[in-house]
Amino acid sequence: MIVHVVDLGGNTRSVITALSRLGVRAEVTNTGADIETAERIILPGQVTFATAMRVLDPLRGAIASALTGGAALLGICAGMQALFEDSEESPGILGLGFLAGRVTKLPVPHFGWSEVHFRAFVAGMEYIARPMRHFYFAHGYAKRYEGADHDGIETVATINYDTGTSPNMVAAVQRKRISGVQFHPEKSQAEGLKLLDRWVRDGVIVNE
């Protein structure tokens, strides 16, 4: 299995290094032909929404073909944000639109290790050992979580960002073979590597 990492202009190196730690071969590519036939595609972060979409816009068709063929897609940080319709960060620029909704600006940038709450109904998180784990975040924009009733985007994990007790920011999403994490698993020590390992093996971060 080769993981194809799309170079969005940010720090692809950390993702490649994390994968090599897991013994997984990774290739950096921005070529439609590679992506069309890929089995695992990662969109890493550390870039603005506009920068990510400049690279991803010409690859829409290739990504869609890969997904039709059974590939799994994982967006990390800005890579996850690109899965949505658009972002306040780059008005007028269309995202990939796999997930409904808009990414909005945070009052203050979110930096550091926050406790991620995986939703109770989600099975298969045993490998994380506990339903709550700290993962490393670094972002100024986010998809707000508006509650399970308004959630049309298959949120599988949230954090309590600027409230003490209620979930209000999306930390991870998954719709079939499309997954996204707002945090950086490649920089989240052992737990992050476990999550990446799980995704590489099964193409999902949690069981469906």
Next chain:
Amino acid sequence: MPAVRVIPVVLYDGLNAVKTIRYDTRRNVGSLLNQARVYAARDVDELVLIDLRPGFASDRVDIISRFADELPAPLTYGGSIRSVTDAYRALKAGADRVIISSSYWQAARETALELGSQAVVYAIDMNGSVQRRSEHRNLADCLHEAVEAEVGEVLLTQTQNDGVRTGYDVNLIAAARAVCPNLSIIANGGCGSIEHAVNAMKAGASAVAASSVFLYTEITPRDIRNALGKAGYEVRP
């Protein structure tokens, strides 16, 4: 709120990892990459790497990459970052954020705009109650500039306490907190015990950075984290 971070600082002189005393006398403390490996194994929250050599030397990018490759945790890099271009090169090499000195406000401002606030740590080095190297400027001047530059965080160092392990300058931390209630502040300089870290947090720090205490005592970052947890702060387990 994110968990409180305990951040070891690693200094590099071009050959070895070193430790300074009051930003001056240097002692060799071994191989650079070995330090990265030890801290990686100790499950640190974040690591700061500072390259002490003057100028953004061409092999710096390589040093950042080799260091970052050892570390499945966030890396903050400092050392002669004077422009957005320098910052971009450091991030591309594997750093997650850069430290920019308060002597280079323009670079801090532009980097925060271009690469995002969370990518910039603004270093304020104090010598007593005045800024080191610019004695006409005080703490409040530097902090107002940090806010104006929209940097993500401030690394506040009392250079007189560097390497002496007598405790953080809690008055300085409290003064900074009073000026900027909402700014994220990493306390640095002087940590020699677990209590020192707890005191820095009580004085208003958002995170604690330290070096000597991890090199010359048996205390580990996790020991400090555990103590902060017991004192009621959210930390990684």
